[in-house]
Amino acid sequence: MSLEDLNTFIQSIEPAAEVVQGKQFPEVMVPDDRLHQLALELKENPSTAMDYLICLTGADFEDHMKVIYHLESTVHNTVLVLKTKTLSRINPVLPTVCDIWQTAEFHEREVFDLLGIRFKGHPDMRRLFLSEEWGFPLRKDYVDEVRIVDR
């Protein structure tokens, strides 16, 4: 699917989404409240068929958090990057996609553990690597008290 076709396709599902050609792959930016619907459509619609979630990355920016979904279609062998950002940086919440791609259950727990982004609708939103009282180390304002990283 060309970028123009992709743009028309995505606009027809979600007019608020933006489609741009990134350095490597087409990138789609979607508002957080429309994420779940668009993700589901991207997977279910045979013309995109994004059935494989490669990875799910969270990143902290100055005033918001971003979550980046790398998707691949095993039918068309194409890669698409889906991005969304949280409204708040202090108490970030996003809808879960683990009902669409089940592997997200683990990946979202990892993002929650390291960045503190809560995924609404996730069946088991617990810390994954670290203990409950630990801060969120991948946040940029994290203070490394025990000096594990900065020596």
Added chain:
Amino acid sequence: MGEAEQDRIETQEYLVNMGPQHPSTHGVLRLLLKLEGEIVHHVDPHIGYIHSGIEKMCESLTYPQIPYLTDRMDYLSAHMNEEAVCLCIENALGVEVPDRVKYIRTIFSELQRLASHQLWWCVMGMDLGALTTFFYGLRDREKILDIFEETCGARLTLHYSIPGGLMFDIHPNFRNRVHEFLNYFREKLPEYDQLLTGNVIFQERTRGIGIFPREAVINYGVTGPSGRASGFSCDVRKHHPYSAYPFVSFQEALDDRCDTLARYKVRIREMWESMSIIEQLIDNIPEGDYQVKLKGVVKLPEGEYFQRVESARGDFGVFIISDGKKSPYRLKFRSPGFSNLSALHAMSKGWKIADLVAIMSSLDLVIPDIDR
């Protein structure tokens, strides 16, 4: 009390800890099992015992320092991991490495895959009670590690690829040693089949166990040999070729039986394919430089870069968000073991504890790869 009631043994669900020191969890993985009798109802993996915060550390390291850490993640595919980081940095900088580098990197990756699969094979045998396999596998793996040692001085955490090429040129003996090894291992690999594959106990414990259909494999992002054993064509070497893979012809090992035995057989076939790939390349390594000199301080242009390679366990990805400085703003490793582990619960539900051990070894988990 009637006879029928006497026969019925009352059971109730109970929780059992498996690990973190259980030998078949290969490191420090703790599984919280919910059991009814011997049947596994729920598996809850508890990880993070050796979480080392590599992604956080990378944010304060320079780009050429990063491959040192990736070696220590999945130490059995150390070369593939560092190759992924190097390719990602080179692509971002727009640097084209000489063909010689591509060939040598690919040969190293395939040797590494062989060494990793050998270790997996001997450990899988051991998990299922066949101790002899452990000695057979390690005997052959030693030969590959010797080849690594001769060229780059390290046996496990190689750090041979650097952004821009290779740390040193290959040792003058390299070609002969690899030929020697190929001739040797071509005779030894059929022994693996004779010893384990055809064994009745082994077959009974793996055939039809832990069946995981193709849709589920894709849904859980299970890649590498474990994904291909369920018919999911996910070989990055085929679908997104990098380094010297476009120059070689090889078969993607696929199977559609979806069980533990299929995952085993795919890896055995992959060992044959790896040998064939090395054979196609080893005599044709082009002359040329083994390195492109990069600037003293490597700074990636602002943007996002994603690079995938096929590690011994599956689809390994590096995702860099750069803000134009000398260290990444955010760096994410997509490790195959992490996604593969996410499927363990679904894969082993309803099977016995002994089957869980077989299923887990067929997934070939390496814990530092999961914990990072």
